[in-house]
Amino acid sequence: MDADVIARLEENGIQPSAHRVAVAEYILHTDGHPSADEVWAKVGKRLLISRATVYNTLNLLADKGLIRALTLAEGRVVFEPKLGRHHHFIDEQSGVIHDVPWEAVRVSDVEGLEAAGYDVREYQVVMRGRRREVKEPKQTKAARRR
Amino acid sequence: MDADVIARLEENGIQPSAHRVAVAEYILHTDGHPSADEVWAKVGKRLLISRATVYNTLNLLADKGLIRALTLAEGRVVFEPKLGRHHHFIDEQSGVIHDVPWEAVRVSDVEGLEAAGYDVREYQVVMRGRRREVKEPKQTKAARRR
DNA sequence: GTTCGTGCAAACGGTTTGCAACAAT
DNA sequence: ATTGTTGCAAACCGTTTGCACGAAC
Numbered sequence: 001m002d003a004d005v006i007a008r009l010e011e012n013g014i015q016p017s018a019h020r021v022a023v024a025e026y027i028l029h030t031d032g033h034p035s036a037d038e039v040w041a042k043v044g045k046r047l048l049i050s051r052a053t054v055y056n057t058l059n060l061l062a063d064k065g066l067i068r069a070l071t072l073a074e075g076r077v078v079f080e081p082k083l084g085r086h087h088h089f090i091d092e093q094s095g096v097i098h099d100v101p102w103e104a105v106r107v108s109d110v111e112g113l114e115a116a117g118y119d120v121r122e123y124q125v126v127m128r129g130r131r132r133e134v135k136e137p138k139q140t141k142a143a144r145r146r
Numbered sequence: 147m148d149a150d151v152i153a154r155l156e157e158n159g160i161q162p163s164a165h166r167v168a169v170a171e172y173i174l175h176t177d178g179h180p181s182a183d184e185v186w187a188k189v190g191k192r193l194l195i196s197r198a199t200v201y202n203t204l205n206l207l208a209d210k211g212l213i214r215a216l217t218l219a220e221g222r223v224v225f226e227p228k229l230g231r232h233h234h235f236i237d238e239q240s241g242v243i244h245d246v247p248w249e250a251v252r253v254s255d256v257e258g259l260e261a262a263g264y265d266v267r268e269y270q271v272v273m274r275g276r277r278r279e280v281k282e283p284k285q286t287k288a289a290r291r292r
Numbered sequence: 293g294t295t296c297g298t299g300c301a302a303a304c305g306g307t308t309t310g311c312a313a314c315a316a317t
Numbered sequence: 318a319t320t321g322t323t324g325c326a327a328a329c330c331g332t333t334t335g336c337a338c339g340a341a342c
Contacts, residue, residue, distance in 0.1 A: 071220040108252045121275035129267035
């Protein structure tokens with residue numbers, strides 16, 4: 001169950017302690033964008049773990065590139081398992097962040113900024129608005145995934 | 147000098163007290179992206195003003211749509227005078243935010259997300275990387291403006 | 293017994309809030 | 318007098334840090 005998670009930790013030079021594995025298991029398998037406190041609330045149900053350990057572990061995972069830290073909404077950092085490039089859509093009412101597939105939006109001419117002195121290492125489109133209900137669960141799911 | 151600023155405040159139903167005019171004058175004329183504390187440091191040199199008043203005023207201006215609050219970097223909110231649409235480039239070393247002209251990058255197919263249940267009200271491209279020095283000041287300036 | 297990870301509580305930094313003083317109408 | 322604005326300090330909240338305990342090699 002956590003064999004693959006342990007493997008990933010070790011590959012990245014992280015000692016797979018029980019606590020770290022628990023945090024990593026949760027954050028690597030979520031498709032949401034939980035804050036550190038939310039991770040703590042969830043993982044803390046299964047074993048005794050302090051906020052500090054959760055924060056430290058998440059930062060460690062982020063440093064090693066296993067997950068990504070996002071600061072899109074105000075006042076808090078959220079984490080997501082690092083899966084390829086994608087864009088983000090933020091529901092203005094609920095604050096919920098949705099992943100938008102890379103191919104769903106096309107961005108062009110970013111290379112053109114090179115000449116103006118901008119070495120763009122990464123970029124994404126950040127969208128804000130409202131999320132509507134959609135009839136077909138297939139569509140919704142496909143858009144939500146990745 | 148502050149006649150136009152006062153006018154803009156009144157147009158938006160904001161009573162133009164001396165303190166509010168001072169804050170508004172500063173934030174509306176900057177082309178940077180100062181945090182509330184930075185605004186306080188600057189405005190505080192000219193008149194006695196408390197942090198609370200600066201924070202309250204900036205939030206008020208943001209609520210009324212005169213300026214925009216951004217949370218791109220972690221741990222702090224920065225403000226910018228609301229001038230049309232543009233993108234943002236964040237220097238990963240310094241944290242400095244640069245405005246990138248709307249036309250410099252083209253984004254297409256955002257409308258296509260409508261069908262997937264996303265009512266996109268606004269969007270922008272957020273880029274991260276490193277800012278290089280550029281020989282021609284003309285180029286640099288043009289890219290930085292707006 | 294040295295090294296590393298953890299829990300706890302305190303510290304921290306940016307932001308907000310409560311409240312009494314103070315305009316201005 | 319009522320209404321709204323300000324300064325100050327305290328509260329707040331997410332996050333980090335210091336430290337002593339404990340497990341593992």
